[in-house]
Amino acid sequence: MNDHQDYGLRPPHENGQRSEGPRWDETSAFNSTDASQAPDTISSDAGVPLDEELQERLKSLLDTDAVKRLRQMALLNLGEMNALKVNASFENPLDHSEFSDTYLDALRTVYVRPEGGDSFDEIYQWWKNPGSVVVLAQKPGTGRTTNACALLAELRHEFPAVRVGPLGFGGGLEFPLRRLPQAENRGYLLELPPDEEGFEIADTFGATIERLQYTLKRRSGRLVVLTTPEQWRRVGGGAPDGIKPSVGVPSPLEIARKWLGAEGPPDLPVDRWLTDDDVIALLSGQPPVEALEIVTLILDAHHASDSNLPNLEALARKRKSGGDTPFDRQVLSVIAARNNWRPQLLAWHKEPGRTSFQRNFLLACATLRGASVAHVYASTADLASVFGDGDPSLKGQQESGVIEMVDSIEAELQVDDTVTFNRPEWDDAALEYFWVDRPLSRVKFLEWLADAPLKKPKSALETLTDAERQAMAERIGSFALRWAVRHRRQEPLRQLVWRWHHTPLWPSAVELLTSACLQTASASYIHDMLLQWARTGNAAQQLATVQVCAGEFGVLHTGKALRRLRHAAGSEDLEVRRALQGAVHSLWSDPSARRILFGYVIDWCSDGGAKLVAGQEAFRALAESTHPDAPTLPALLPHGDEADFTAPVAELIVGWRALLQGTEGFERDGQTSAVVCLWLDAALSHPHIHADVLKILSTAVNLPEQAGTPGESPRDRLRAIARQWAKTAALQQSAGRIELPSAGLAHRAVYTELAQLLDDGIIETFQQTMARADSAEEHA
Numbered sequence: 001m002n003d004h005q006d007y008g009l010r011p012p013h014e015n016g017q018r019s020e021g022p023r024w025d026e027t028s029a030f031n032s033t034d035a036s037q038a039p040d041t042i043s044s045d046a047g048v049p050l051d052e053e054l055q056e057r058l059k060s061l062l063d064t065d066a067v068k069r070l071r072q073m074a075l076l077n078l079g080e081m082n083a084l085k086v087n088a089s090f091e092n093p094l095d096h097s098e099f100s101d102t103y104l105d106a107l108r109t110v111y112v113r114p115e116g117g118d119s120f121d122e123i124y125q126w127w128k129n130p131g132s133v134v135v136l137a138q139k140p141g142t143g144r145t146t147n148a149c150a151l152l153a154e155l156r157h158e159f160p161a162v163r164v165g166p167l168g169f170g171g172g173l174e175f176p177l178r179r180l181p182q183a184e185n186r187g188y189l190l191e192l193p194p195d196e197e198g199f200e201i202a203d204t205f206g207a208t209i210e211r212l213q214y215t216l217k218r219r220s221g222r223l224v225v226l227t228t229p230e231q232w233r234r235v236g237g238g239a240p241d242g243i244k245p246s247v248g249v250p251s252p253l254e255i256a257r258k259w260l261g262a263e264g265p266p267d268l269p270v271d272r273w274l275t276d277d278d279v280i281a282l283l284s285g286q287p288p289v290e291a292l293e294i295v296t297l298i299l300d301a302h303h304a305s306d307s308n309l310p311n312l313e314a315l316a317r318k319r320k321s322g323g324d325t326p327f328d329r330q331v332l333s334v335i336a337a338r339n340n341w342r343p344q345l346l347a348w349h350k351e352p353g354r355t356s357f358q359r360n361f362l363l364a365c366a367t368l369r370g371a372s373v374a375h376v377y378a379s380t381a382d383l384a385s386v387f388g389d390g391d392p393s394l395k396g397q398q399e400s401g402v403i404e405m406v407d408s409i410e411a412e413l414q415v416d417d418t419v420t421f422n423r424p425e426w427d428d429a430a431l432e433y434f435w436v437d438r439p440l441s442r443v444k445f446l447e448w449l450a451d452a453p454l455k456k457p458k459s460a461l462e463t464l465t466d467a468e469r470q471a472m473a474e475r476i477g478s479f480a481l482r483w484a485v486r487h488r489r490q491e492p493l494r495q496l497v498w499r500w501h502h503t504p505l506w507p508s509a510v511e512l513l514t515s516a517c518l519q520t521a522s523a524s525y526i527h528d529m530l531l532q533w534a535r536t537g538n539a540a541q542q543l544a545t546v547q548v549c550a551g552e553f554g555v556l557h558t559g560k561a562l563r564r565l566r567h568a569a570g571s572e573d574l575e576v577r578r579a580l581q582g583a584v585h586s587l588w589s590d591p592s593a594r595r596i597l598f599g600y601v602i603d604w605c606s607d608g609g610a611k612l613v614a615g616q617e618a619f620r621a622l623a624e625s626t627h628p629d630a631p632t633l634p635a636l637l638p639h640g641d642e643a644d645f646t647a648p649v650a651e652l653i654v655g656w657r658a659l660l661q662g663t664e665g666f667e668r669d670g671q672t673s674a675v676v677c678l679w680l681d682a683a684l685s686h687p688h689i690h691a692d693v694l695k696i697l698s699t700a701v702n703l704p705e706q707a708g709t710p711g712e713s714p715r716d717r718l719r720a721i722a723r724q725w726a727k728t729a730a731l732q733q734s735a736g737r738i739e740l741p742s743a744g745l746a747h748r749a750v751y752t753e754l755a756q757l758l759d760d761g762i763i764e765t766f767q768q769t770m771a772r773a774d775s776a777e778e779h780a
Contacts, residue, residue, distance in 0.1 A: 116248030131217025171593025207238030
């Protein structure tokens, strides 16, 4: 992938828990137990290796699997694992907690300091002081997220008492000071939401940094801000001098050296690989993620047995490579894989006697990696049918069997009945070859691809377990995501969403899109795609968008999530509306999002079309919420904390008006009745909001009779609910369930007061009607 970003895309973390494994500060030469004493700085020259003894000590402590998972994260997993569930040890990267020590330790070991700009160590030395803010305004593909996390990793290493983790921007266009947590000894990573058409954060961000510095210093905090040069030019006005260093790019050769040394087996000849002229040429000028792709190819080639390395004599002659050792063949394999094995795949496809069934079998094996050969064999027949290549009969011995088919595609059948390729990335290259070679078959292939994890071949004795089916879905999702992002085509992901809707794989589809929204390599394209999906009339696409916005994407990019929910609110699909209600309830937990979120809900309530139903359900979800420390007080009503959002009375009237209008099939004792009773209880228990509650409810129904549903006006509905509320309290008092003798009388008094306001509304409406009639007669 040519347009990917950082080689440490999104940092994982854990929920405030320290890892129990070894810590660098317990054994390394950089150990510092005194927070006031700075450690010895590491040379900023990326080409100077660490002391060999120290490097061995670090590697002996390192969790090699963690480094491998870190590489897979950076490469968007390359189909090796779920593009979403980064791995078992790294917690989800966005629950606003802490980065895991496993991740930070692995990053410190493989991190390569940038070259050609300000020294990383000098940046760290001034930034580590409490109250410091550093802005990394770097172009995509230069490792900005990795640089930011490396600063946090060094801070955590030098000062073990400091906790480090992400900080969400919030739902507004500005970043208020109250977004900074009250906790002390923290290091934060804040990524400014990328600009998009119709959404840009305020251009006053730079002017707020001085106040951020003051607040951070009081709380012993530090902040790293991630942005792009273009965005910073727009929002950085008024920022203090000296907070935006010039950061270079790391050497691709040193990236490969660090990662191969940390992840490779003891017998991997790292120096031999990195002094080979062909490998040096491959790495030269490559951005970090491309360097890591080459690292992956080197590791795969090293693990391949010599007897299974391909014969690449033609490539050797072209490269003028005279050697024919196993190492030479490994290098040639890496070169061929780097070029997607295009000449070799072309030669394979052109071989005399090559059949469509063999081509389809290669495609199925490449796609369904890890599935049993019986399942792949049956799926090949399905693929042939989808392509219109006939309906091959796999029963009996008319068609070639699996052993012959595996041999025909130059693969190996393992003892566990799975098919493997010994050429590095051969399966991915075969898929890419098909995509380029058969443009008119792409849609049919994507349909088959999305259906593959759902198929249950009945003729084969082997069946997929749930775990195998999930693993297949994750790999297919990874392929679909990569193709969609690389080729800027929605169809691969759209097919998954359409075909996995109402199946057990639906959570996997939502999870895939959620991760894609958070991965730097895919975020920009997927954000735009979800905005288009929110506007479409397809229920599956809208449902996926709403559920993504209700999750981690909404936590990190709240403002963007709200914009997409606003468009999805026009859906008439019941499932989408329910998901929208859940999303509103979820995003309400972020105080910074409440003002904008509530404004959208009121706009929906004011709409006369399909958005009205969404507004009714969303407003009900908010109206039934209560303050965490005051369970009898609705969250939309004032509680005395000035920092919290308080809904304007006029907008509450609009929301209640929509809710009490009801819809066809309204139930009097349903959810709306419960919400009315909650607000009446609040008016009774909290004198400071008593008058406002009654005014809001009575004004909301002060409408001409025809505004309600046929045969029942909103005013009558509200009166009936309030009357039943008062009668229930009286019955409970007489039965001894309410301890205060006056409780029933108090309920009756509230009902009486509300009834008077309702009657006053009737008189007011009557007078207004008569006045309009008189005016009409005068003008007649």
